[in-house]
Amino acid sequence: MSQAFYIEQTPPAKRTDCHQSDPAAIIKQLYDSETFRLLAQVVVGRLSDHLEQVQSRNGKVMTARPPRLNLLDARAWLDAATAATPSDARTLADRAGTMIDDLLANSQRLHHPGYIGHQLAPPLPLAAVFELAAALVNQGMAIYELGPWTTAVEKAMVERLGEQLGFVPGSFSGLVTSGGTLANLTALIAARNKLLGDAWSQGLTGLETKPVVITHMESHYSIARAAGIIGLGAEQCLYVASDAAGRTDPQALADLLDDLKRRAVPVIAVVASAGATRTGSFDPLPAIADLCEHHGIWLHVDAAHGGAVSFSKAHRHLIEGIERADSVIWDAHKMLFVPTLSTYLFYKNPRNKYLAFSQDAPFLFVEDSDDAHEFDCGLATAECTKRAAALSLWAVMSLYGGSVYETLIDRICEITALFVAKLAAIEQVEMPVEPQFNIVLFRYVPERPDIDVDAYNKALRAFIVEDGSLYLTTTTYRGALYLRFVVMNPLSNETEVEALIEALTTFAARHDGDGDAAFAAERTGQSHLKV
Amino acid sequence: MSQAFYIEQTPPAKRTDCHQSDPAAIIKQLYDSETFRLLAQVVVGRLSDHLEQVQSRNGKVMTARPPRLNLLDARAWLDAATAATPSDARTLADRAGTMIDDLLANSQRLHHPGYIGHQLAPPLPLAAVFELAAALVNQGMAIYELGPWTTAVEKAMVERLGEQLGFVPGSFSGLVTSGGTLANLTALIAARNKLLGDAWSQGLTGLETKPVVITHMESHYSIARAAGIIGLGAEQCLYVASDAAGRTDPQALADLLDDLKRRAVPVIAVVASAGATRTGSFDPLPAIADLCEHHGIWLHVDAAHGGAVSFSKAHRHLIEGIERADSVIWDAHKMLFVPTLSTYLFYKNPRNKYLAFSQDAPFLFVEDSDDAHEFDCGLATAECTKRAAALSLWAVMSLYGGSVYETLIDRICEITALFVAKLAAIEQVEMPVEPQFNIVLFRYVPERPDIDVDAYNKALRAFIVEDGSLYLTTTTYRGALYLRFVVMNPLSNETEVEALIEALTTFAARHDGDGDAAFAAERTGQSHLKV
Known part of the structure; x- marks a missing residue:
């Protein structure tokens, strides 16, 4: 914060003066293309230097100061803002550069080779550059017309990744959403709506028997969270015993399903893990799929972390049978190395895409079905406005190929x-x-x-x-x-x-x-x- | 797609050859800081030129081709990828530039002054640059340690915007989440859990009386959608009559509340709009707050679009009384001109932040309460992994001030x-x-x-x-x-x-x-x- 902000005005204008002074000039400068170019150049320079340094193992992976100190500094930046037009682009860019320095100095350094922490990927720099483009064009994505190119890109990527998992080309559907939690939630809403006919319009009140969701012993907390959200109750999550390798034990699952059937307890879905959050274990999907097919129960596979092994000839056996699931989620922001959040949700039956949110938004979806409807993301995603979250992966795969x-x-x-x-x-x-x-x-x-x-x-x-x-x-x-x-x-x-x-x-x-x-x-x- | 991809290899290596050829070299190039700098320079140049052209009103605001054509082209890029190392950074950057050209040619041009379309802002270019930084550092945000700086920034921004709305400094809480739909959903889960004691753990099955949500006649579809999601039933949304100006009629609301009280129907929340999606109308919040206080009902205000008027002395009267709401949402990606998605959710009672998701994730939240817990976003947000969605607004307000x-x-x-x-x-x-x-x-x-x-x-x-x-x-x-x-x-x-x-x-x-x-x-x- 050592940069002088004003270089032309002495003393600085007061907050109220500014606003009245020259709004047109302020707005012009805010959107000026040359100022953008300069700002971007300074910030990219900082980020590029950062990449080089941390990849060379310079400095610690993490230097987290106590929260209060970072909070004080984040506030200090806000308090240091002045209301006048920063008429000098160079000064503005330098100040932005110093803000980036603070960010980099106090962040987890995922690009440091010593980062073996959480399931957060060091994003491919190329992917981050396409996120900049997505951020600037800021397409809407609820319907095709709001983001014609980014919507088409999403559809192409859903096709490509679904086929990568093993779904039959042309026979499945999918969408991109803001993270694994939202994707798991969406899949479980779809499964709930399928099992309980009027759950969407009439709710779960009045149901005499409490349905359950069956899940992996170490499944991500978003599964129990989804049960809490959708009105089922978080305690209606039943956890199946795992074997010594941390994988769902098919015999334990079979016993549980038989018992529930005897007691006439409806099962919304069986959730298998590929791999489980805590242990990284991959469930035996063929055996689980057999059981689900036998009982006519929706099989959901949380492959947020593990979907990426589909690209490896040596490791894709871990997800054998995944194409038999009714729904699958896969986080591109994990092992596909793009920035958060970019999660894919697939449905084996393409029509199930519309099961979760059976609704209209009249101001968006005006006309009846035509060719474009299947491109209208908002009919199938929780979000109305959505990020163009498939663009960066599309760029990586278009420039380098899936290999x-x-x-x-x-x-x-x-x-x-x-x-x-x-x-x-x-x-x-x-x-x-x-x-x-x-x-x-x-x-x-x-x-x-x-x-x-x-x-x-x-x-x-x-x-x-x-x-x-x-x-x-x-x-x-x-x-x-x-x-x-x-x-x-x-x-x-x-x-x-x-x-x-x-x-x-x-x-x-x-x-x-x-x-x-x-x-x-x-x-x-x-x-x-x-x- | 006219760029030649290979310049050093003739003929191109086959897909399988590549993988076996030199993985270390491919990985090195993927993360190379100089390649990043060059790629960013090319892409920023394209985006800067685009800004200048569309702001000069060159070309149409939208040139949406039929969806199939864009899909074919998006697929063609993927199919044109080859598996060998693109060893020449310049070639790679040029190819990326051509991909950006396709994006820009087929997108809605929000920066064109003729864009008076949906509630999607032309983002401030400065904000987009900070999104690049956020994308590259890719902090996690579920707990403080995953993103020490970005978490502190989020907290500083929640304070700042909450105070801007009129909440008493230090007396409220809030969070940033992925969009208005998720924020409205989160607030209504909190309200549901408050009214129905064990709804989170036990669900809504077995409830004898169906609760309702009362909402503005033209409220965003995410309100009815939330009712459908949380197990209440989308049809349990009751719409109050509006006056001629499209604002909720307080007398109609009073009559409805009296009637529901007589019939002992529980009311999860009253949802007021500031402004309503279809008409932009701002509800009379003081009158609605009076009624909610009288009946002891949770008041939620959807100020996704309208929260920004709080910055204007001339227009902030439109949200008078908003600080009396139990919860308020506000999209920074609408009238605060940052890229999607960045939504703020505020709770008047700070402890209500923990009402929506009363759960633990053992692999994240290991120790008992300490100073850092209030910085752990994941306890209050639907998302586990989350974008650093407050960073770009923090940059704008630190460089230019709220004015x-x-x-x-x-x-x-x-x-x-x-x-x-x-x-x-x-x-x-x-x-x-x-x-x-x-x-x-x-x-x-x-x-x-x-x-x-x-x-x-x-x-x-x-x-x-x-x-x-x-x-x-x-x-x-x-x-x-x-x-x-x-x-x-x-x-x-x-x-x-x-x-x-x-x-x-x-x-x-x-x-x-x-x-x-x-x-x-x-x-x-x-x-x-x-x-």
Whole structure:
């Protein structure tokens, strides 16, 4: 915030003066194409330098200050604004550059190869550039006419990704929506409306038997959340037992379905995971699909994270049978490396696209069916106004082809395998499930039996993150605390594998003999670290 | 698509060859900072030229080809992709530039001053540049640590905009979410959960009395949609009568509430509009708030479009009393001129932020309450992963101050008033409601009594859009078809006002004496125009 804002006016004009002074000049400058070009040049320069630095492993993966400090600074920028026209584009651009510096200095650095944190991808820079174009043209997407090109692009991408999963070309439908939670919700509304004929118009009040949703033991919280939202009740989510590999046990599912049938409990849907959020496990879809077909129950597959393995000849067996699902979601902003939010929802039966929201908006959908109706996204998506969320993936796949994702996914799996092999070689390391893709849970179990293993691993995580060359998280699985990492960055390599092993060894050498008190000391100053 | 993709390889490598050839080189190039800089430079150049041209009124506002043609071209780009490494950054950038050309040639041109179409803003170019930064850093936002800076920015903006509406500093809460539909849904889930104690966990099944939502006669379709989603039933939306100005009639609301009380029907919420989607009408909030307070009913205000008048001393009277609402939504991507989607949801009672989704996600929210919890967006938003959707508005307000919105809103109102004055001066023009902000309905009623007025106005609209210097839409209001326009572009001026009047005059001179057949002829080739 060291940039001087005014260079032509002394003293600065007052807030009220400005407004009355020259509105036309202010508006002209706001939309000026040359000012845009200069601003973009400065910001792109900052972002490009950032990419180069973090990819070279300069600096920590994360330097999160306590929230209050960032809040104070974010407010300070707002308070420093003055009301006069910033008549000098150069000054404006420099000031914008300094704001970008603050953003970059205080963000998680997903492009740092040491980022093995959450299921957030380091976006392909090319994809981010197309997001800029989408943001500037700001098409509406509810009906074709609001975004003729971006709507067509969405349709082309729905076709392409659906076929990639294995749906029969021309026989399915789909849409793009704002994130996995909204996509899971949309699919479950469709399934609810299908099972309970007048649920959309009449609601669920008055139903005598409470329906249920059956889901993977470690399914994403958006599934239970959807049950809470759609009037079913979050507690109407039944969780099926998993096997040792963290996959839904088909026999347990069969038993559950038989029991529900005996008790005449309606089942809205069975939700399978590919892969499950916490463990990355992929469900045995063929066996689950058999059961759903036998009972006539809607099968929904949450492939938000795992859909991308469809691009890899070596790994697509993990989602075998996915094309038998009634609905599938897939986040392009996860393992397809485009910026958030861009989620695809597919329906095996194309007409089911209209099941979720059976409604009209007269100001949008004026005329009766014609050729364009199937291009009117708003009939099938929760959103009315929507982002052109398919554009950046379309750009990547048009410039590089789908095979680029085979390259990326195979590399991610290769690095994950390296992590797993090195960890497995350490006797004290315990991995509760065998990693199938790129999510790994592990914990270090010190030899001394009186050490609190959860506290030890919490402290271990803090030690690793504090060092700054790696960023990973923790989670609770079957009652115990584990370190959890997700290999999201194709630039991660042996350096990160060695850094992790080195951190384990160093921490163990220091603490294997300690009591719990020492771990607490490690965590000083980390009160805002929670995962 | 005339650019040659390969310049170094002859013949092109085959798809499978590529993948095996040099994955490391492909990945390096994908993330290369210099390639990013070049790509961005080319794309920014295209966008800057586009801005200059459309703002100079060059070309039509919209040139929407039939959907199939755009789909074929979008597919053609995908099919033209080859699997080899595009080793030449320049070639890649040129190809990306050509893709941007296709996007710009086939999009609605919101920055054209003749765009008076839907409630989609021409985004401030500065805001789009910050969207690029947000897209590249791709922060997660569910908990503070996933996006330390962008989370703090969101919190600062929630404070700032909430205070702008009139909420007492420090006494309210809020969040940013992906669009008005999701925000209205979230508010109504909160209201439902408040009224029906265990609705979240137990659902609505078994309730003996069906609750209702009361809403403005012309409320956005997302309100009825929310009722359909949350298990209440879309038909449980009751619409209150409006007065001649299209505003909810407080007496009609009072009568309805009394009647429901007598019949012991629970009311989830009263939804008021500021302004209503179809007509732009602003409800009398003080009178409605009085009634809601008297009956102890949740008042939700949909100010998606109208919240921005709070910045204007001349127009903020339209939302007088909004700070008495239990919840309010406001789309920054409408009249605050940032790209979609960026919607603010405010709760008067700060604790109500946690009412909608009373759940945990163990892999995210590990520890118990500490200072950072109020920064964890995921506890209050539908989304888990979320865009940094407050960043671009924060940039605008930090660089220009909030007063820039007074300038923009006042200018929008000034131009709207000019349109209205000129239209009102034409005897055959009928306006069903007096425009309060920037949404205008009108129709031309030819003197000959045997002309189908709806068909005439539909043809008039097609005539205007086909000419290309203006883009507006139609809607149905109280059983009749009207032309509808929304002044969204602060660069619209007398040129557009005169073009509209000229179009009316020309069309009338040609058709006032015609029968209906002539209108049909006007519409040749416009089958994909629907609004």
